[in-house]
Amino acid sequence: MKKILFCATVDYHFKAFHLPYLKWFKEQGWEVHVAASGELTLPYVDKKYNISIERSPLSLKNIGAYNEFKKVINNNEYQIIHCHTPMGGIISRLAARTTRKKGTKVIYTAHGFHFCKGAPLLNWLIYYPIEKVMAKHTDCLITINEEDYTIAKRKFRAGQIKHVHGVGVDIDKFKPINELEKSERKISYGFKPGDFLLFYAAEFNKNKNQQLLIKALGHLKESLPNVKLILCGEGALKEECEKLAQSLGIQHMVHFLGYRKDIDQLLPMCDVAVASSLREGLPVNIMESMACGLPVVATKNRGHNELITHQKNGFLVEPNDINSFANHIIDLYNKRDLLLSMKLNSINKVKLFTVYRVSLELISIYESYMLEDMHETTSKHNRAYI
Numbered sequence: 001m002k003k004i005l006f007c008a009t010v011d012y013h014f015k016a017f018h019l020p021y022l023k024w025f026k027e028q029g030w031e032v033h034v035a036a037s038g039e040l041t042l043p044y045v046d047k048k049y050n051i052s053i054e055r056s057p058l059s060l061k062n063i064g065a066y067n068e069f070k071k072v073i074n075n076n077e078y079q080i081i082h083c084h085t086p087m088g089g090i091i092s093r094l095a096a097r098t099t100r101k102k103g104t105k106v107i108y109t110a111h112g113f114h115f116c117k118g119a120p121l122l123n124w125l126i127y128y129p130i131e132k133v134m135a136k137h138t139d140c141l142i143t144i145n146e147e148d149y150t151i152a153k154r155k156f157r158a159g160q161i162k163h164v165h166g167v168g169v170d171i172d173k174f175k176p177i178n179e180l181e182k183s184e185r186k187i188s189y190g191f192k193p194g195d196f197l198l199f200y201a202a203e204f205n206k207n208k209n210q211q212l213l214i215k216a217l218g219h220l221k222e223s224l225p226n227v228k229l230i231l232c233g234e235g236a237l238k239e240e241c242e243k244l245a246q247s248l249g250i251q252h253m254v255h256f257l258g259y260r261k262d263i264d265q266l267l268p269m270c271d272v273a274v275a276s277s278l279r280e281g282l283p284v285n286i287m288e289s290m291a292c293g294l295p296v297v298a299t300k301n302r303g304h305n306e307l308i309t310h311q312k313n314g315f316l317v318e319p320n321d322i323n324s325f326a327n328h329i330i331d332l333y334n335k336r337d338l339l340l341s342m343k344l345n346s347i348n349k350v351k352l353f354t355v356y357r358v359s360l361e362l363i364s365i366y367e368s369y370m371l372e373d374m375h376e377t378t379s380k381h382n383r384a385y386i
Helices: 012-017 019-027 061-074 084-096 095-099 120-134 148-154 179-188 210-217 238-245 261-267 282-290 303-308 322-334 336-353 356-384
Strands: 005-008 032-038 047-050 080-084 105-110 140-143 160-163 196-201 227-232 254-256 270-275 298-299 314-317
Touching: 005 012, 005 019, 005 061, 005 084, 005 322, 012 019, 012 032, 012 140, 019 032, 019 356, 032 061, 061 084, 080 270, 080 356, 084 105, 084 120, 084 303, 084 314, 105 356, 120 270, 140 148, 148 160, 179 270, 196 210, 196 261, 196 282, 210 227, 210 322, 227 261, 238 254, 254 336, 261 282, 270 282, 270 322, 282 298, 298 303, 298 322, 303 336, 314 322, 314 356, 322 336, 336 356
Parallel strands: 005 032, 005 080, 032 047, 080 105, 105 140, 140 160, 196 227, 196 270, 227 254, 270 298, 298 314
Antiparallel strands: none
């Protein structure tokens, strides 16, 4: 039986983004293995390896992780190895060098290079040369946004370089609801029907920059007191953000909901999605918001720029432009015809990024290597009779 190995830094990555592809390979009769840190039970998986890998490129534990990956790879005859996440992608590709020479195809999906326009110089100094070298050990490098694709095509020497539209959004799960349902759901979550809800789900860290959203809301506390900001997620800077809201006197306008499993229920009742991050690959949270019919007010970065067309399905602002951010929220609050047109534009644009569309793109890549492997097997078989 043919085997595929999926590699990443943490196993939750597979649960969040790759279950449809694990399932697809099982349906094709393949044996599916995964290797990452963590002890999650995953469906569609025949073997799961818990690797002692760390996110930091400076962690000495990653030497052990390299040996663990190498043992797994050398003990199995994989036809395809698909690598994900920065450290998971680097270490597993290093470990796969020998087996790649024997015919194993190595695919790497870059879910957003750490180096990009506006990224810190340190990111360029550390990650750019590593990714450039690792591309030589990659049969197919997949990027999920145009900026990364352009950099990869110009600078890297992978066997193939492909662009797919992210990891896909499930539009059967994330979808709009009518105004009556919105009002009823707002009440069920403790809000008033007339509350104008802004939504953002992200880890509280420096990159996600939630302070911008809180400061922008501070500009609205007198003129639009019924605007509420819903922030989902945990993280090191959550307490700092709570203190900022208190210091601005808007703690009653900001709702910190913590980690949630009901985002698909929360999003459709909201009015506008907001996003403040400094760096993104192609953010799933924004695609989910668009699928629910929300206009988006967001900071400019490569991921947001690809999903949001300024003044069509939302607004893009500079990362520290608090005034513009607040003014665009005021526009959407006061101009309901603008809100409606942007809602429709979000729904239409997200059709490019559905799970179905992305699945077709990714399966096409998989099948090209599966067919290539069949061709090589047939050729070897024919040569045996020459």
